[in-house]
Structures are given as C-alpha cells and as structure tokens.
Amino acid sequence: MSSESAPTLPGDWLWGNLKDFNRDNLSFIESAARAGDLVRIRFGPMGGIFVNHPDYVCQVLAARSKSFRKPAVVKRALNDILGENIFTSNGASWKRSRQALQPAFHRRHVDRYAQIMLDCAERELCGWQADSIVDLEAAMIRVTMNIIAKTMFDADLGDYADELTAVFTRLFHLAYKRMALYALVPNWLPTRDNREVKRLTAELRHLLRRYIAEWRAGRANDASLLNLVLAPAPKMSDEQLINEAITIIGAGYETTAYTLVFTWLAMMQNPAVMDRVYAEVDETIGSRAMTLEDLPAFDYTERVVKEALRLYPSAWGLSRSTLEPVEIAGVTLMRNSMVLVSPWTLGRDPRFFPDPLRFDPDRHLKENAASIPHYAYIPFGGGGRTCLGIRFALMEAVIIIALIAQRLRLEPEPGSASGPKSVAFTLRPNGPMRVKLSPRNGAANAYTKPASAGSRLCNTHNGMSPCPHFG
Numbered sequence: 192m193s194s195e196s197a198p199t200l201p202g203d204w205l206w207g208n209l210k211d212f213n214r215d216n217l218s219f220i221e222s223a224a225r226a227g228d229l230v231r232i233r234f235g236p237m238g239g240i241f242v243n244h245p246d247y248v249c250q251v252l253a254a255r256s257k258s259f260r261k262p263a264v265v266k267r268a269l270n271d272i273l274g275e276n277i278f279t280s281n282g283a284s285w286k287r288s289r290q291a292l293q294p295a296f297h298r299r300h301v302d303r304y305a306q307i308m309l310d311c312a313e314r315e316l317c318g319w320q321a322d323s324i325v326d327l328e329a330a331m332i333r334v335t336m337n338i339i340a341k342t343m344f345d346a347d348l349g350d351y352a353d354e355l356t357a358v359f360t361r362l363f364h365l366a367y368k369r370m371a372l373y374a375l376v377p378n379w380l381p382t383r384d385n386r387e388v389k390r391l392t393a394e395l396r397h398l399l400r401r402y403i404a405e406w407r408a409g410r411a412n413d414a415s416l417l418n419l420v421l422a423p424a425p426k427m428s429d430e431q432l433i434n435e436a437i438t439i440i441g442a443g444y445e446t447t448a449y450t451l452v453f454t455w456l457a458m459m460q461n462p463a464v465m466d467r468v469y470a471e472v473d474e475t476i477g478s479r480a481m482t483l484e485d486l487p488a489f490d491y492t493e494r495v496v497k498e499a500l501r502l503y504p505s506a507w508g509l510s511r512s513t514l515e516p517v518e519i520a521g522v523t524l525m526r527n528s529m530v531l532v533s534p535w536t537l538g539r540d541p542r543f544f545p546d547p548l549r550f551d552p553d554r555h556l557k558e559n560a561a562s563i564p565h566y567a568y569i570p571f572g573g574g575g576r577t578c579l580g581i582r583f584a585l586m587e588a589v590i591i592i593a594l595i596a597q598r599l600r601l602e603p604e605p606g607s608a609s610g611p612k613s614v615a616f617t618l619r620p621n622g623p624m625r626v627k628l629s630p631r632n633g634a635a636n637a638y639t640k641p642a643s644a645g646s647r648l649c650n651t652h653n654g655m656s657p658c659p660h661f662g
C-alpha cells in the first residue's frame with residue numbers, strides 16, 4: 192500500500208476535519224471508519240490518521256508504542272490542571288509514575304478496596320426509596336466519587352461529593368473547550384475560561400493538599416491507595432502526589448459512573464439480560480448481605496458490564512502522536528502526526544463482532560472471547576498504557592449493580608435517555624436517566640442485617656439500626 196492508498200476524509204480547507212469532529216464526535220469517527228481502516232484526517236494545522244483495524248491498533252498501542260506519545264495538544268489543554276502525571280506524560284516521566292502507581296492496583300489490594308465499594312454503595316442505596324424516582328446519572332457519579340476518595344485518602348466526602356464532581360466536570364469541560372480549539376490559546380492568557388480554570392484548580396489542589404496533610408498525619412488506614420503508592424516511592428512530593436491523585440480521580444470516577452449508567456440502560460432495553468442478572472443475584476446472595484467471597488459468583492453480571500463497555504465505551508477515543516516517521520501497512524506517517532483510535536467504532540464493527548448491535552454478554556464467555564481479535568475490544572485501551580483501573584472498575588461496577596438488583600427493579604421514566612451521545616471526553620446518555628424504583632418480590636423489605644456485617648450496612652446508620660429503606 193502506498194501513502195496515497197490511505198483515503199483522505201474530506202474537510203474544510205482551513206480547519207480540515209476539526210469542525211466536523213467538534214460538531215459530533217461519534218458521527219465523525221463513524222464516517223471515518225466507513226472510509227477505511229487507515230484514513231487521513233486533519234485538525235487545523237495538524238495532519239494525522241484514523242486507525243480502525245485491530246492489527247494496526249496493535250502497532251500503535253503496543254508493538255511500536257515507543258514511536259508514539261500522548262499528543263502535545265492533550266498535554267497543553269491539561270497541564271495547568273493536572274501538572275506532570277501518569278495520563279499525559281511520556282517517556283521516563285510516565286515510566287516513573289506508572290511504576291509508582293501500579294502496585295496500588297495489584298489484585299490483592301483491589302480486593303481490599305472491595306469493602307469500601309460495598310460500604311459506599313450501601314450508603315448511596317440508603318437514600319433510595321422504593322416506588323420513588325432516582326436520577327441514575329447523578330447517583331452513579333456520587334457513588335463512584337465517594338468510592339475513589341475513600342479508597343485513595345480514606346476521606347468521607349459525604350455531601351461534598353456533589354461539589355467535588357461539579358468542580359471536576361467543569362474543569363474537564365473547560366479543558367475540552369481548549370482542545371476543541373486545538374489548545375491554540377495559551378493557558379496563561381487571562382481569558383474568562385483560563386481564569387476559571389485557575390480558580391477551580393486552586394480550589395481542588397487546596398482540598399487535596401488538606402487530605403494529604405491529614406493522611407500524612409496518620410489519619411488514613413494502612414490500606415489507603417496513597418499508602419500503597421508512597422510505599423515504593425517515598426520521595427514523591429506532595430505536589431506530584433496531588434497531580435497523580437487528581438488524575439486518578441479524574442480517570443476513575445466518571446468513566447465507571449457512565450459505564451454503570453449504560454449497563455443499566457442496556458439491561459432495561461434487554462429484559463432477558465436483566466432477568467439473568469436478577470437470577471444470578473438471587474442465587475448468589477438472596478436477601479442476605481453481600482460479602483467479598485460472593486464476588487467471583489457474579490460471572491454473568493461481569494459479562495454484562497463488559498458487553499456494555501463494548502457498545503458504550505466511556506472513553507470512546509484514544510489519541511497519540513508520532514515521535515518519528517512511522518509506517519503502518521505501507522502508509523507513512525510523518526513525525527508529529529496525530530493518531531486517533533476508537534474503541535467505539537472497533538466495538539461496533541461487524542467484522543469483529545457479528546450482529547454488532549445485539550447486546551450479548553455471552554460474547555465474553557472465555558470460549559467465545561477467543562475469537563475476538565486482539566485489539567478489537569479495547570474499552571480499557573491496550574499495550575503498556577492499558578488502564579490501571581480495569582479490575583477496580585469491573586469490581587466496582589459488579590458490586591453496585593448486584594446491590595441494586597438485589598432489592599430493586601429499575602424502569603426508565605418516559606422521556607428518559609435511549610442511547611449515548613458524546614460530551615467532551617466521555618460518552619453520556621442522550622437524555623435524563625430518571626428511573627422508577629420498585630421493590631423486587633418484596634426483597635427490598637426482606638433485607639436484613641446479618642450479625643457480622645455491621646460496616647457492610649448503610650454507613651449513615653452506622654450498622655447499628657436497620658436502614659429505614661432496606662431494613
């Protein structure tokens with residue numbers, strides 16, 4: 192294949208494809224995918240390529256990852272918010288961060304975080320009344336934010352979770368606006384947006400500095416993520432720690448929250464799947480409290496989450512730029528070319544997933560998953576920069592779904608979201624996610640507090656008295 196054999200996606204003479212991309216990210220990448228497996232694109236002055244075949248994706252993310260880096264535009268848009276951090280850094284700096292953070296995400300530690308996940312999910316559910324209507328999006332964001340803060344700092348955010356998520360949401364929105372303009376406006380220019388970024392970042396860093404000071408003063412328990420990060424890297428400064436903390440919170444809460452939202456959406460649209468989840472939950476825990484030992488039994492529920500991630504990958508696009516000229520399948524990319532890969536288009540490609548729009552969790556059964564090409568299913572990325580939080584996120588999602596399914600049936604309210612749309616870096620529902628809760632077979636009222644599970648019950652009630660809604 193010669194360099195000319197990669198088709199060029201038509202675009203504006205000045206902005207190239209940037210306007211189409213900004214107008215509707217998902218439609219844009221779908222049109223690029225229709226044009227071929229390697230398609231030339233241009234965002235303003237920056238030329239690049241859309242890569243949409245697992246073999247070529249493997250080249251970018253894994254086999255020749257040393258020739259690629261995170262793009263400068265991402266770094267420029269985020270550097271005054273996140274500082275030097277695992278997500279945007281490259282080379283030796285990335286390696287240092289990855290080595291420092293990776294042990295904290297080891298299986299044996301993540302298993303310990305499961306208790307925190309159970310506690311936080313229980314606390315959220317205590318606020319849910321049978322026969323009421325819940326804003327599922329807000330609830331999932333609240334619970335995932337509470338979980339990550341508790342895991343990391345041993346901090347109980349309580350009602351502050353909503354405020355903290357508002358700060359993160361706004362900051363990411365402003366960072367995305369910068370990227371939409373290809374980060375051409377310098378961050379130091381005192382524009383209204385830049386001043387707001389400065390104010391919110393200062394607020395956030397101030398809060399995290401306080402958590403870190405409290406944690407250094409010995410308030411956090413031994414299993415907190417920070418302890419695990421600092422054990423192998425005791426020299427990490429507070430500022431570096433804050434950078435990594437903001438990054439992990441930012442990378443971890445919203446992606447998982449929206450995965451939960453889309454898993455529920457998919458289940459509500461596929462009642463047979465929902466019934467199998469209910470059956471698995473009933474068989475595994477019935478109406479008793481869930482324990483960590485139950486988790487391996489939620490095999491089907493985990494496959495449902497994986498399937499939701501195929502159709503609704505919350506990180507729908509991954510980007511890189513070339514560090515040197517690179518050739519992929521005969522197509523030459525010049526140094527500093529932008530490379531775009533999409534878990535969204537790959538996960539919906541009939542070549543790799545027959546009848547792709549059918550929601551079928553059994554695609555992820557071991558024997559079936561073997562026929563999915565490597566790098567066709569990449570909701571968590573791939574290669575050396577694969578998501579650090581895979582186990583964390585899957586475990587968290589399964590716990591939250593199982594706890595809800597144990598007690599409640601969810602039905603969408605009229606006018607609720609029917610699918611996804613893309614907003615900034617993540618997929619969001621295309622409408623409100625208001626769901627009606629009804630008790631399942633009286634299970635909500637049959638929930639009883641087992642004698643040994645004080646902390647597993649609703650924290651608000653301290654495990655001392657039954658939760659008013661589920662007790």
Ligand code: HEM
Pocket residue numbers: 277278289339438439442443444446447450504505506509510569570571572573575576577578579580581583584
């Ligand atoms: C369902 C939820 C999640 C999804 C879909 C997701 C997706 C991803 C993806 C696609 C990447 C790779 C980005 C790239 O290559 O450009 C990534 C990286 C990362 N994720 Fe996740 N993530 C999730 C949850 C989490 C959680 C819960 C945490 C931490 C608690 C986390 C921490 C990270 C970190 C630190 C990186 C950067 C890794 C590196 O560059 O070395 N993620 N995530």
